[in-house]
Amino acid sequence: MASIDINGLVKNYHDRQGNQTRVLDGIDLNISGDTFVSIVGPSGSGKTTLLNIVSGIETLSGGSVSLRAGDRDAKVGYVFQDPRLLPWRTVMQNLGFVQHERAGWEERARHYLDLVGLGHLGDRFPAQLSGGQQQRIGIARAFAVEPDVLLMDEPFSHLDAMTSRTMREHLERIWLESRRTVMFVTHDVTEAVQLSDRIIVLAPGGRIHETIEVELPRPRRSSDPAVAVLQAEILARFEAMEAAA
Amino acid sequence: MTATLAPEAGPRPVPKDPAGSVWSRRGRSASYSAAALVAALLSMLAVWQLASVFGHRVPSIGETIGRLVDEEAGGHLWTNLALSMNRFVLGLVVALVVGAVLGVLMGLSRVADHALSDLTMAGLAAPAVIWALLTTMWFGFGWLTPVVTVFLAALPFVMVNIAKAVRAVPADLVLMARSFGVSRTQVLRHIVAPAVAGSTVAAVRFGIMSAWNGLLLAEWFGSTSGVGWRSRYWYDANQLDGFLAWVLVFIVFLVLADQVLLGPVERFVTRWRTA
Numbered sequence: 001m002a003s004i005d006i007n008g009l010v011k012n013y014h015d016r017q018g019n020q021t022r023v024l025d026g027i028d029l030n031i032s033g034d035t036f037v038s039i040v041g042p043s044g045s046g047k048t049t050l051l052n053i054v055s056g057i058e059t060l061s062g063g064s065v066s067l068r069a070g071d072r073d074a075k076v077g078y079v080f081q082d083p084r085l086l087p088w089r090t091v092m093q094n095l096g097f098v099q100h101e102r103a104g105w106e107e108r109a110r111h112y113l114d115l116v117g118l119g120h121l122g123d124r125f126p127a128q129l130s131g132g133q134q135q136r137i138g139i140a141r142a143f144a145v146e147p148d149v150l151l152m153d154e155p156f157s158h159l160d161a162m163t164s165r166t167m168r169e170h171l172e173r174i175w176l177e178s179r180r181t182v183m184f185v186t187h188d189v190t191e192a193v194q195l196s197d198r199i200i201v202l203a204p205g206g207r208i209h210e211t212i213e214v215e216l217p218r219p220r221r222s223s224d225p226a227v228a229v230l231q232a233e234i235l236a237r238f239e240a241m242e243a244a245a
Numbered sequence: 246m247t248a249t250l251a252p253e254a255g256p257r258p259v260p261k262d263p264a265g266s267v268w269s270r271r272g273r274s275a276s277y278s279a280a281a282l283v284a285a286l287l288s289m290l291a292v293w294q295l296a297s298v299f300g301h302r303v304p305s306i307g308e309t310i311g312r313l314v315d316e317e318a319g320g321h322l323w324t325n326l327a328l329s330m331n332r333f334v335l336g337l338v339v340a341l342v343v344g345a346v347l348g349v350l351m352g353l354s355r356v357a358d359h360a361l362s363d364l365t366m367a368g369l370a371a372p373a374v375i376w377a378l379l380t381t382m383w384f385g386f387g388w389l390t391p392v393v394t395v396f397l398a399a400l401p402f403v404m405v406n407i408a409k410a411v412r413a414v415p416a417d418l419v420l421m422a423r424s425f426g427v428s429r430t431q432v433l434r435h436i437v438a439p440a441v442a443g444s445t446v447a448a449v450r451f452g453i454m455s456a457w458n459g460l461l462l463a464e465w466f467g468s469t470s471g472v473g474w475r476s477r478y479w480y481d482a483n484q485l486d487g488f489l490a491w492v493l494v495f496i497v498f499l500v501l502a503d504q505v506l507l508g509p510v511e512r513f514v515t516r517w518r519t520a
Contacts, residue, residue, distance in 0.1 A: 055424045078424040084417055088439040088517040097435055098425040125517050145425060 002069040002148035002181040003032035004054060010062035011049055011206070023049050024206035027063070031198075034179035038192035040234075041202030041209070042242070047185040050202075051153050054183060069148035074181075077147030079155045083134035085126040091137055092122040095144045105144075112140040115174050132163040136170065143174060152184045156191065165222060168194055172219055189238070193231045194220045201234075201241070209241055282504070304486035313490040321475060326494065329460060329471040332388060336395025337456050341449065343396075344403025348448075351404060352411025361404070368401030373459040381467030390467035391460050398459030399452035406451065410444030442514035450507050457499060 011024040023046040031037050039047050052058040054065055055078055067074040085094050095109035113119045116136040126134055135155060142150055155171075156164040172195055175182065186192050192199050196214050203209035212234065216226050290306060297305040304312075316322045350357040351365075376397040380390045414437050422432045464473025472491055479487025 057420050057424055076424065076426070078421070080417075080421060082417070084421040086418060086435065086439075089435070097431070098422070098427060100427065100431070127517070151424075 001033055002067070002074045003030070004074075004149060004181065004183065005030050005066040005068070006054070006063070007065075008063035009050070009053065009060055009065060011046065011053060011058070012061040022206060024053075027206070027208060029200065029208070031181055031183065034181060035197045036175060036182045036184065036195055037198045037200060038184045038186055038196040039200050039202060040186055040189060040192050042204055042238075043187070045202040045204050046206035047187075047202055048153055049206075051151050051183060051185050054149075055151050067149055074148035075145065077142035077145045077150045077180075079138050079142045079150070079152040081154045081157055083126070083131075083138040085134060085137060085141075087126050090123050090125055091118070091129075094126070094137065095141050098141055098145055108144045108146065109140070112144045112174075113137075115143070115177070116140045116170055132159055132167065135159060135167065139167075139171060139174070143178065143180075146178075147180060150180045150182045152182065154186055157187070164191075168222070169219075171195065176218060189231050189234050190222050190227070193227050193234065194222050199234065201237070203241060204245055210237065302485060304489055308486045309489045309493060312484075312486040313493065316475075316487075316490060322494075325471050325475045329391075329464065329473070332391040332464075332471065333395055333456060333460050336392040336460070337399055337452060339392075340396045340399035340403055340452060340456065344400050344448070344452070345407050345445075348404045348407025349411050351408035358408065365401045365404050368397070369405065373398045373455060374462050376459055377462035377466050380463055384467070386467055386469055391463040391471065391473075394459040394463035395456040399456035402451035402455050403448045406444045406448030407441070410441035410448075413444070414440045439514070443511070446507060446511045446514060450503065450511075453502055453507075454499065457495070461495060 006027050006029040009024055009027040009029075010022065013021045013023060015021070023044075027050065039050060041047055049058060053060050054067065055076055067076065069075065085091075086097060089097060091113070092106070092109055095113070096105050099105040099108065110119060110122065113122060116139055118133060118136055118140070121129065121133065121137075126137070129137070135158075139155065142152075156167050159167060168191060175195075184192075184195060193214060193216075199212040199214060200208055201210040201212065214230065216224070216230070220227055293303075294306055297303045297308075313322065347357075347361060351361050352358075373394070376394045377390075380394045380397070384390045384393065418436050418440075419432060422436060427435075460471070461473035461476065464471035465477045468474045472494060476488055476491040476495075479485075479491065
């Protein structure tokens with residue numbers, strides 16, 4: 001079972017004049033088991049920075065981050081805002097690249113391409129696909145490494161509303177089939193309510209403002225009345241937080 | 246109320262047989278290129294023939310080719326061509342290696358870029374004849390003069406193009422690979438190499454053109470053998486057919502290097518753009 005342990009995480013940036021800006025301020029967070037956790041918050045609250053530090057792309061200024069799967073380091077899969085596919089490799093080759101082409105990679109790649117409904121496009125180059133399809137390939141790629149921890153950074157923010165809704169349904173279905181520990185950054189409260197077991201609200205300045213447990217039955221639809229009620233409640237709390245700030 | 250259900254945007258329209266269509270498109274494109282090349286060649290030959298009929302002291306195509314056949318019979322053609330090629334390849338290989346190292350440095354380090362960019366610009370602006378004259382004065386009549394000229398003429402083109410290519414390596418793809426734990430070797434092989442391949446071919450192409458110019462001039466001024474020296478031999482003898490015969494060799498080499506060697510390599514490394 002995988003776990004993400006974040007203790008007293010601090011991240012500072014320094015500009016050329018040496019001025020320091022704190023973007024994450026003492027984050028304490030524990031995610032364990034096959035939990036889907038969303039991080040929401042206004043722009044500049046440090047959501048993407050938090051995800052980049054957890055993935056190891058960025059360094060931290062203080063505190064600690066630990067990703068474990070039993071007695072070993074957890075394997076990580078990452079879905080970015082943009083698909084970030086290698087344009088000179090076919091879809092299948094893109095999925096093989098991140099799996100280090102280890103035994104059985106083709107089988108895994110085909111399985112997850114089928115799950116996102118694109119099994120027939122394995123020999124295409126990314127430029128031959130639509131934006132939504134490229135993002136689905138990005139999701140299949142992250143699942144194909146069979147990660148213990150899946151990190152997702154606003155993966156549907158560049159898509160239109162219809163495609164985004166379909167993608168959320170794809171994601172929830174795949175996640176229900178192959179449970180993982182997921183850390184999902186979004187600015188869309190509907191998305192967070194539909195997908196998450198827990199929602200972490202970050203406040204400006206990079207502090208945790210509130211943690212909300214979502215105990216709604218799955219699978220969920222954005223049109224479900226319960227989803228709409230919770231979404232309205234969270235938005236009201238957001239407004240209160242901004243008014244207080 | 247009526248409602249129309251629209252499926253999610255599908256793949257860009259691709260014919261039923263993508264492989265067949267790609268090949269037929271490539272075949273069509275190759276046919277157009279070949280036709281354009283033949284048309285250009287025929288026009289050039291026609292203008293040449295007209296110039297020889299109506300112009301003053303312009304040898305005909307037949308006279309020029311005849312002189313080239315005589316050069317071959319006298320053992321001058323292949324010997325001088327081989328000597329020039331030897332010097333050319335040696336100077337160009339050294340320029341490619343040194344230029345690639347310095348280009349990568351310029352692409353990665355702001356300090357190296359500031360230190361070398363003005364020198365590179367000066368190198369790009371300097372005509373090959375300057376290098377040919379300088380090396381002749383430095384090294385006299387020997388193999389070093391054409392080899393060093395080739396090196397100096399090609400180097401700045403290689404540096405500039407490689408530096409540009411290194412700066413253009415997509416950082417977001419490198420970060421993506423890092424987040425998935427892909428090794429540095431794999432990143433170099435599957436991200437950096439394909440990203441710089443197109444500009445590297447451009448570097449070699451410009452390098453070849455500039456280096457071949459430099460070689461001919463260096464052999465013209467500072468050698469007693471090679472294509473450049475043989476061209477000068479006929480120039481000094483005031484024999485235009487001999488001079489033009491060697492100019493023809495010079496042009497044929499450049500066209501062959503571009504069309505037969507670099508063209509297919511460039512199409513191969515950038516095939517994903519037109520797939």
